[in-house]
Amino acid sequence: LEQDDLNTFREEFLDMHTYDQANFFIEQEEDMRQRIYGYLSPAEFAEIIESMEFEDTIGYFTEMNPQYSAAILSELPADDTADILNLLEKEEVMSFLTAMESESAAEVKSLLNYEEKTAGSIMTTEFIAIYNIHTVKQVMQLLKEEAPDAETIYYLYVIDEAKTLVGVISIRDLIIADEDTVIKEIMSEKVVAVSVAKDQEEIAQLFRDYDFLAVPVVDFQNRLLGIITVDDILDVMEEEASEDYSLLAGVSEDERHTDTAFQAAKKRLPWLIILLFLGLITASLIRQFEDTLDQVAILAIFIPLIAGMAGNTGTQSLAIAVRGLASGEFQKQGKLKLVLRELGTGMITGSVSGVVIAIVIFIWQQNLVLGLLVGVSIMASLIVATLAGSFIPMLMDRLNIDPAVASGPFITTLNDIISILIYFSMATSFMSYLG
């Protein structure tokens, strides 16, 4: 009877797509999970792991029996195993590597040495390389044997005797070609390869620009080390977009909506405490103008308006600059040009907003000087804010710091401070005309 249950389960379960298998598995309690480990071969379970977020799999690897988990890690593509091991402590990594099949372990070890977020760390070593002197027929024969294990067979990379990358051929071209043709004659020599140290964001850009399904990864002597496939690039794009988005909002990239309130608070508090102290700087700056405030208390009511406008304008400029830098589309003079353009944009938006607010305040408060004061402050603040919002990320890019780190709250607070300084300095100067 037990055997029957097992067979029924396997039949129905394995009939689902691996992503759906994963979703089913995730919803189970530990005792059911333990039974599933017993029901599935390491190879079958490895496919489920492949379609999960790797961060979520760590708990499962520790609750499995060690032989089963080592077998799964041996079955996974080496790049995925490396990604998973990278999430563990050093000692755990060593114990898993020792328990793994030695050939897989060696491949994984070589990948673990590459720096995070580079071509080396996202490439796979399960690819099919073919020699330029082989014929189409020989290659098709090779494919019949090796296709089941390769990560992709849609592009085959061609090497010479020295293992140097010399060309590429698509399976489409192979199918169309005559059986006896030598690869050298039909391959394309226009092969775009990336260096093993290249940044993953630039590689994603390359996939988008050239519509690649895969790119080869080479060392500095142009020897083929691995390939990167488009499914990994989808994850890179998601990761980079999520990173930029999080930084703009001032949240930690690794905060997830499934975190507990306490975990989320722990990740947000460092930022909030920094902002608190930046806010205290603003407060102590305004305090310098206490006399002005005491005499004309109505000045205070426009503080949120001026600071808010400056903060929002700065964030707009920041977003345009960061997006422009991420697109990799800037020509040599382009960055300076953008900063100058932002200056121009700030002058236009500042003048229009300044005039509008001056008129509104004049009508509302019947006070021309107050209207002019707020209007000119808005104008000056918007000009400075657009400049800061575009110049600071450009400067960071120049210093090789990811410009997205100049996050929203930082630029916003900086512009708060500057705009309030402008407002109160001007108010103090024109004090005698106010009242």
Added chain:
Amino acid sequence: LEQDDLNTFREEFLDMHTYDQANFFIEQEEDMRQRIYGYLSPAEFAEIIESMEFEDTIGYFTEMNPQYSAAILSELPADDTADILNLLEKEEVMSFLTAMESESAAEVKSLLNYEEKTAGSIMTTEFIAIYNIHTVKQVMQLLKEEAPDAETIYYLYVIDEAKTLVGVISIRDLIIADEDTVIKEIMSEKVVAVSVAKDQEEIAQLFRDYDFLAVPVVDFQNRLLGIITVDDILDVMEEEASEDYSLLAGVSEDERHTDTAFQAAKKRLPWLIILLFLGLITASLIRQFEDTLDQVAILAIFIPLIAGMAGNTGTQSLAIAVRGLASGEFQKQGKLKLVLRELGTGMITGSVSGVVIAIVIFIWQQNLVLGLLVGVSIMASLIVATLAGSFIPMLMDRLNIDPAVASGPFITTLNDIISILIYFSMATSFMSYLG
């Protein structure tokens, strides 16, 4: 001599990757561009167009002679032509369609009817469908003939006599299989298809979850209409990420870093003017508390601090909610759970920040009541801000409005207003203890 020039140019130019050809072409002045049109066949130029941003190609289509541009539009994959025509005025579209080759024009017309950002609008109709009763050998023969024109040959979709989608087979499986096998026996029946009206963001999610290279698009009777390939999904992901990022920063999605200062200002001003008037609301609210301010002017110095903290906290919650919604990972109760979690997070971060600021102000100003007042205001503001930041996007999602539209500046300004109301209401109540 002229003929020699042309040959040399063609040889060197066509040897480049189409993306590089496009970059070279873009940098030329109009007279050189006109010569290039003369040098290249419509088919050759179509490949260059394919690797450009379609928004940038409109100018070129209007400067070419009409026959040449119509020929290019006929050569392009029908989905790309439809995307380009979608950027034009109705009359222009009709004149291009009339000039195009009739078969291509018909295909493009059918695509133009699908709503923007749905499966129908991004699918291609250049796919290879095979019948379930054919043998591997017959299919390989078909591939030899049709492969050059198909958008992808890596997955072949299997239909029955009624053109209903019944399965899928990868080229990998075809290569491994025996020549006489019937497709029905080796195809996978687990084919994931999307409806022609499905939203492109959900389809991108599907590609990421299932690592697809292509998905078939079907009508409500499960008849195969087209396929969507992963290269189009890379563009969709970029577009959606850029859209969310822009909305968080309050910039228009179609603002580009290559716009002039005037164009950029024109796109930003509507938002800024709205924010200006929202800021005036804040100002008039504070004005209600003019008496309080007149008596205790020092209250004003903490306005930017309190509003800034509330604004930043709200944006954090907003980002987490929008990212969570975009990931499509929420279970049934998940959305309510997130709002409750944010409430918890707001209570923790609010309490910690409130206590810290109360102590700092007490030490700095030697004024316990002021410290408590600012501390409690910060705590209450942070709790309300986290709630608003998570509840509003959830509500919009429920009302089928894209939650990303609850953009950063909007949530920030709303939280500014709420936090200042809290601060001044409390200050007025405890007036007698302040001084």
